[in-house]
Amino acid sequence: MRQYPILLKPAYYSFRNRTRRVEPGTKLRTLALGLLAISVWAFTFYAFVKVLRYFQGIEFIGPLLATKLLSMIFLVFFGILIISNIITALSTYYLADELEILNQVPAEPSALFFSRFTESLLESSWMVLFFGFPIFLSYGVVNASPLIYYLWFPLVLAFFLLIPGTIGVSVTLLLVNLFPARRTREILLFLALLIFIAIYLMFRLLRPERLADPEAFQSIVSYFAAFQIPTSSYHPYIWATNAILPALNGWPGGNGFLSLALLMSTGLAFVFLSNWLHQGMYRRGFSRSQEAKRSGYFRRTPLDYVLVLVTFPFSPPTRAIFVKEVKFFFRDTTQWSQLFLLAALVTVYLYNFKAIPLSRAGMPTFFVQNLISFLNLALAGFVLAALSARFVFPMVSMEGRAFWIIRSSPLSARQVIWAKFGVMIFPLLILSETLIIFSNHLLQVSRFMNYLSAITMFFMTFGIVGLALGVGSMYPRFHLENPAKIAAGYGGVVYMLISMAFIGVVVALEARPVYFYFMSYFRGIPITTEEWIGFSFYFVTAAALNVIAFLLPIRMGIKSLEKIPLP
Amino acid sequence: MIETINLTKQYFKLAAVKDLNLNVRAGEIFGFLGPNGAGKTTTLRIIGGLIQPTRGTARVFGHDVVKDPVAARQIIGFIPDRPFLYQKLTGEEFLRFIAQIWNLDDRKAKMEMDRLFEVFDLSDWRNELIESYSHGMKQKLVMVSALLHEPKAIVIDEPFVGLDPRATRLVKDIFSEYRRKGCAILLSTHTLSVAEEIADRIGIIHLGSLIAVGTADELKKRVGSGDEKLEEIFLKLTSPFKEPEKLDAAVSHPT
Numbered sequence: 001m002r003q004y005p006i007l008l009k010p011a012y013y014s015f016r017n018r019t020r021r022v023e024p025g026t027k028l029r030t031l032a033l034g035l036l037a038i039s040v041w042a043f044t045f046y047a048f049v050k051v052l053r054y055f056q057g058i059e060f061i062g063p064l065l066a067t068k069l070l071s072m073i074f075l076v077f078f079g080i081l082i083i084s085n086i087i088t089a090l091s092t093y094y095l096a097d098e099l100e101i102l103n104q105v106p107a108e109p110s111a112l113f114f115s116r117f118t119e120s121l122l123e124s125s126w127m128v129l130f131f132g133f134p135i136f137l138s139y140g141v142v143n144a145s146p147l148i149y150y151l152w153f154p155l156v157l158a159f160f161l162l163i164p165g166t167i168g169v170s171v172t173l174l175l176v177n178l179f180p181a182r183r184t185r186e187i188l189l190f191l192a193l194l195i196f197i198a199i200y201l202m203f204r205l206l207r208p209e210r211l212a213d214p215e216a217f218q219s220i221v222s223y224f225a226a227f228q229i230p231t232s233s234y235h236p237y238i239w240a241t242n243a244i245l246p247a248l249n250g251w252p253g254g255n256g257f258l259s260l261a262l263l264m265s266t267g268l269a270f271v272f273l274s275n276w277l278h279q280g281m282y283r284r285g286f287s288r289s290q291e292a293k294r295s296g297y298f299r300r301t302p303l304d305y306v307l308v309l310v311t312f313p314f315s316p317p318t319r320a321i322f323v324k325e326v327k328f329f330f331r332d333t334t335q336w337s338q339l340f341l342l343a344a345l346v347t348v349y350l351y352n353f354k355a356i357p358l359s360r361a362g363m364p365t366f367f368v369q370n371l372i373s374f375l376n377l378a379l380a381g382f383v384l385a386a387l388s389a390r391f392v393f394p395m396v397s398m399e400g401r402a403f404w405i406i407r408s409s410p411l412s413a414r415q416v417i418w419a420k421f422g423v424m425i426f427p428l429l430i431l432s433e434t435l436i437i438f439s440n441h442l443l444q445v446s447r448f449m450n451y452l453s454a455i456t457m458f459f460m461t462f463g464i465v466g467l468a469l470g471v472g473s474m475y476p477r478f479h480l481e482n483p484a485k486i487a488a489g490y491g492g493v494v495y496m497l498i499s500m501a502f503i504g505v506v507v508a509l510e511a512r513p514v515y516f517y518f519m520s521y522f523r524g525i526p527i528t529t530e531e532w533i534g535f536s537f538y539f540v541t542a543a544a545l546n547v548i549a550f551l552l553p554i555r556m557g558i559k560s561l562e563k564i565p566l567p
Numbered sequence: 568m569i570e571t572i573n574l575t576k577q578y579f580k581l582a583a584v585k586d587l588n589l590n591v592r593a594g595e596i597f598g599f600l601g602p603n604g605a606g607k608t609t610t611l612r613i614i615g616g617l618i619q620p621t622r623g624t625a626r627v628f629g630h631d632v633v634k635d636p637v638a639a640r641q642i643i644g645f646i647p648d649r650p651f652l653y654q655k656l657t658g659e660e661f662l663r664f665i666a667q668i669w670n671l672d673d674r675k676a677k678m679e680m681d682r683l684f685e686v687f688d689l690s691d692w693r694n695e696l697i698e699s700y701s702h703g704m705k706q707k708l709v710m711v712s713a714l715l716h717e718p719k720a721i722v723i724d725e726p727f728v729g730l731d732p733r734a735t736r737l738v739k740d741i742f743s744e745y746r747r748k749g750c751a752i753l754l755s756t757h758t759l760s761v762a763e764e765i766a767d768r769i770g771i772i773h774l775g776s777l778i779a780v781g782t783a784d785e786l787k788k789r790v791g792s793g794d795e796k797l798e799e800i801f802l803k804l805t806s807p808f809k810e811p812e813k814l815d816a817a818v819s820h821p822t
Contacts, residue, residue: 320667324653324660331655331696401651405712408615408645409668410637563619 003107007115010098029490041134048138056142066139067245073135074237077128078164083192085168086175088124090184092116093169093282094176094289103286113278117271121165129157136244143248152247156260160240162267170274176285186333193337197344239263303330314422317411321419325395334482338390342431349383349435353442366446367518373445374507374514377453380435381460381503384428385496388468392428393495394486395420395469396561397476413561417473417554425465432461448517452510456542460506463549464499470553471495474560502549509542568593568751569614569720574623576609576775583609585775586623591751593628593719596742598766599755602805606775607755608648608724614753615645615722627720628751641669644718648725648755650705654698658689658708661697662715669716676715683711686737702729710738720751727758739765763797773805 051069055062093099093116102112136153139145175184233239243259246252252260307326311319329335356372396417399406406416436457440450475491486492513535520527527535569591576584584606591597601607612618614625616636625632630639653661659680666676684690687707692700700708706729713721721742727735742752742765756762762769763783771779771786779786783797790800 316667316670320664324656324664327660328653328655401649402653404615404617404645404647404651405653405665406668407617408640408643409665410641410670411668412637565618 001108001111001114003111004114007102007107007111008118011119029493032493037130040131044131045134045138048135049142052138052142067241070139070244071237071241073132074160074240075235077132077160078237081125081128081161081164082167082171083188083195084124084128085120085165086172087188087192089116089120089169089172090176090188092120092123093172094286099286109279109282110275113275113282117165117169117274120169121161124168125161125165129161132157139244139248145248146250148251149247152252152256153244156240156243156263159260159263159267160236163236163263163270166267166270166274170270170277173274173277173281173285176289177281180288190333190337193341197340201344201348236263236266239266303327314419317415318419318422321411321416322423325420325423328398342387345383346431346435350438350442353439356443367522369443369445370449370514370518373440373443373449373453374511376436376439376443377456377460377510378503378507380432380439380457381464381507382500383435384432384461384464385468385499385503387431388424388428388464388499389487389492389496390483392424392465392468393472393492394477394483395424396473396557397478397480397486398483399476400478400481403476403478413558417469417558417561421465421469421554424469425462428465429458429461432457446521449514452514456506456510459543459546460503463502463506463546466550467499467502467553468495470555470557471498473557473564474553476561476564502545506542506545509538509545513538568628569597569722569753570626571610571614572624572626574610574613574625575621576606576613576618577621582775584613584620584772587772587775587777589753589770589777591720591753593751594746594749595767596746596752596754596765598762598769599753599772600757600759600762600769600801601755601772605772605805607772610772611645611722611724611753611755612647615643615647616640617645641716642719644713644716644721644723646709646713646721646723646726648728650702650709650729652697652705652708655696657694657696658684658700659693661708662712665712665715671716679715679717680711683714686741687711687734703731703734706730707734710741714741714745718750720753721745722753724755726754726756727761735761759797759801769797771801771804779804 052066055065055069058065136157137150140149140153143149172184179187239259239262243252243256243263246256303326307323311322314322353372353376433454436453437450440453445453471491471494472486475489475494477486477489477491480486480489487495516531516535517527569589571587571589574584574587574589575582587606587610589597589610599607599610609618613620614627614632616632616639619633627639627643630642632639653664656664662680663676666673666680671679684693687710689704689707689711692704697705697708706726710726713723726738726742730738739761742754746752746767754762754766766783768780768782769786770777779789781789786797786800790803
């Protein structure tokens with residue numbers, strides 16, 4: 001085990017060098033991410049304090065609800081951590097680049113296991129720790145807990161994390177001996193996404209807004225009351241809950257220490273067990289993960305014929321890029337699987353409009369319908385901006401280290417950018433217009449608002465996609481493979497800020513004429529020709545802004561792409 | 568032909584290439600040698616249109632690679648040292664992509680593709696995803712893609728890394744064939760025996776400057792007694808204890 005700290009050093013040095021490296025925009029990015037993290041942290045703390053104080057006010061079942069909530073949090077963490085640990089362990093034990101060296105050096109197998117386990121555990125658990133912290137803090141604050149609680153809960157958490165961590169590694173060791181490592185990771189990522197979508201849809205379709213309704217709340221309270229936290233159980237999430245609870249009011253006592261002892265002994269036993277599995281199974285699995293499998297024969301599919309048909313009017317180079325982009329999308333699990341998420345998003349988006357209780361707004365329905373429809377422009381714009389951040393912004397970066405192929409070809413940067421634009425504009429136009437037209441249909445808005453929203457969204461889609469592609473070309477991150485990570489960089493932040501401002505200004509420009517239109521309708525006074533001319537100024541300015549947002553960033557992106565250094 | 572005139576590439580304070588004057592004639596294989604970090608890859612990447620020079624000019628058959636990049640790239644076959652490719656395409660799809668980018672005639676491209684797949688022994692793998700190829704197979708595929716449009720100039724960085732002896736022999740024969748057809752070939756390599764075997768002339772670059780040019784025999788005569796191997800000449804010229812300026816006395820100036 002003398003080698004254990006040595007084997008951890010590369011990870012430590014990499015982390016240290018990453019934090020020291022100052023690139024253009026690093027400070028802004030750190031500031032933006034820091035503010036975001038603090039906001040999420042503060043919001044979580046505030047929300048939990050509110051909820052727990054509310055529970056405190058309910059006689060008899062209030063403490064029970066707080067306890068139930070705590071156990072549910074541990075259960076959710078447990079589930080998330082197991083999946084997260086399996087996915088991380090696949091990388092740290094089988095797919096990471098440095099493994100070729102690490103598996104070749106004369107290191108003791110145990111040192112290798114524990115060093116990789118430490119890395120894997122930290123990587124997969126830090127986020128849960130970070131965002132879980134304000135929750136446990138809020139429990140302490142609301143219960144006015146003594147100092148011992150604040151020392152006790154990190155200890156409980158540490159041993160709690162050990163269990164899903166070791167389960168994750170053990171499951172990975174077994175899986176890789178059955179399936180290829182890369183395929184396993186893809187399947188797991190896809191499964192995790194499906195589970196997330198199912199939970200997301202289920203949560204929304206259960207209509208949690210009904211909690212605001214006191215009558216419905218009665219039944220939910222009685223439902224919760226039916227569940228008692230068992231004092232003895234084989235589930236680590238129950239042990240963690242039972243370990244935390246007594247410390248909230250003072251010395252943890254027998255039950256607290258017994259639960260912590262259960263977590264500790266199980267955690268350490270699992271560590272021992274996974275090390276044992278590692279000794280027996282790792283080499284074989286690693287060897288399997290290194291074997292280049294033939295990927296199967298790729299014959300022409302219906303997609304090829306569709307692509308030939310769709311790209312027929314374009315020049316061969318544009319066709320080539322178009323086909324490449326589409327094939328890439330459908331062959332990359334991290335890309336096409338997002339379509340499921342998109343479908344869930346659209347379903348919930350439209351469902352929300354169906355579920356809006358228009359009659360309870362206390363305003364004339366006509367007014368509310370059209371007001372919501374107008375605000376919907378901004379909301380749909382935001383959804384489109386977020387989708388463009390995920391799918392359009394990374395398009396140039398996704399060329400990755402193969403960017404030399406395009407750069408050394410006779411294609412100009414202009415052709416490349418416009419071809420990529422062509423690939424994305426049509427699906428996003430269909431999506432944005434679907435969101436707008438269907439939500440307006442569900443709201444049963446006026447014809448004027450229908451046309452205005454559809455036309456505005458049409459132009460705004462060009463603006464947003466142009467912005468995403470242009471800014472994405474100015475700040476490419478060729479070294480990253482994950483599109484979500486590409487969009488999370490400095491350029492992504494710049495793009496999101498500009499696109500938010502753009503959407504805001506376009507909607508604000510149209511707000512005045514829309515307001516006048518509805519007021520005149522409401523009062524029954526027709527709009528004069530002069531007023532229409534005055535309104536057209538706002539619409540023309542909004543249209544001009546759309547054209548600028550569309551063309552300027554693309555132009556800048558083309559210029560930047562011509563000069564950008566190769567990855 | 569490929570020529571550079573006072574080509575310079577500056578990375579902040581470091582001059583990777585300094586006032587480089589190079590001339591590769593049509594129908595010639597020019598071996599470009601130099602120690603690690605001498606500026607070989609930077610020079611090749613500028614000519615290939617991948618990076619822009621700080622100053623100076625690079626032309627390929629009269630087309631300036633900066634002012635007229637599309638025309639220049641149309642006639643260059645560029646082969647980088649590391650074969651980064653589109654992993655999610657099959658070999659055939661990748662070549663079809665290249666053929667369309669170069670706007671080649673479909674039928675001709677298909678025939679040439681079939682021929683090159685056969686020549687490079689990749690026929691069995693043409694419908695497999697590139698991600699399942701070995702390093703050597705990817706290197707071969709890059710070569711096929713560079714030759715598909717029948718380039719007038721070939722710029723190639725370390726062509727033999729990852730290739731088996733049979734493929735190495737094949738590539739040497741192909742280059743000789745292209746030389747016979749009048750192609751200008753600029754080849755950077757660390758394999759001195761290969762340079763000696765196939766290059767008509769050799770240029771040695773050190774600390775960003777070209778310090779010697781000539782045939783292998785000329786270089787041997789200029790630097791040593793004429794009996795040494797090219798390796799000895801290379802080591803003498805690129806000794807870390809000598810500054811390029813001091814080498815002027817040892818070798819005649821490059822032409």
